[in-house]
């Protein structure tokens with residue numbers, strides 16, 4: 001059954017029914033293909049918007065779509081209804097990658113992505129080249145200055161400036177009534193929620209739960225980089241977070257002790273970037289945790305940085 005919970009005060013997070021990941025993905029790509037329009041320019045996206053009727057729902061992605069994205073697109077389809085339109089944006093946004101990050105090796109399997117979008121009933125894919133989004137003399141940025149500061153924001157300077165800028169651009173180009181994001185990127189959801197609130201953007205945000213492998217590993221396009229050994233160790237992230245939540249349920253509310261539990265359960269081969277317990281709306285660090293707070297973490301398995309989180 002669906003259960004609605006409120007994480008960020010103003011925005012509804014709507015859990016999806018749990019679909020076994022492999023089944024969900026296979027069902028999606030084996031369905032007969034419907035047509036999906038490819039919009040490569042801002043003008044084409046605007047034209048599509050002006051011709052669409054009903055509710056427009058956007059799923060912003062960087063491509064390399066997996067079953068986690070498939071769940072977002074399904075959610076978008078049900079929000080749009082049969083009269084509305086679903087647009088999936090596929091744009092590997094250079095502005096959110098640091099100089100030493102994986103922009104050039106980020107996977108770009110567009111033909112596969114297109115098939116998946118079509119099979120899930122998306123109406124259009126907005127897939128612009130980088131030059132269409134960022135002119136050579138581009139110089140205007142959106143900076144959220146509170147919730148983007150800690151966690152991933154602290155270890156990836158400039159990352160959220162790139163995210164908020166591109167998401168605002170996507171909102172003004174596609175002009176959706178609603179947009180669907182995945183809660184695996186918990187801080188990203190909080191930053192976008194703050195931007196939408198502060199700039200009075202007329203977009204309803206829907207945050208959908210993380211889809212996981214059977215062993216608990218959160219689906220991510222970056223999982224493809226893991227060696228078999230790293231892949232075998234990566235599920236310890238989820239196990240560690242579950243252990244902390246179990247301790248919280250038994251009465252352990254000290255953030256330091258809970259994060260120590262998490263650290264102790266992550267495989268020794270990983271290099272932990274951060275583990276923090278925070279208030280889910282403000283992302284301020286908690287000293288004593290309360291129900292609804294989030295423990296978020298990032299850790300490197302080899303060169304691959306994975307993130308995950310759990311709500312207490």
Ligand code: PAF
Nearest residue numbers: 060061062093163166185
């Ligand atoms: O979550 C992502 O894939 C990206 O950060 C987003 C929201 C598409 C912006 O580039």
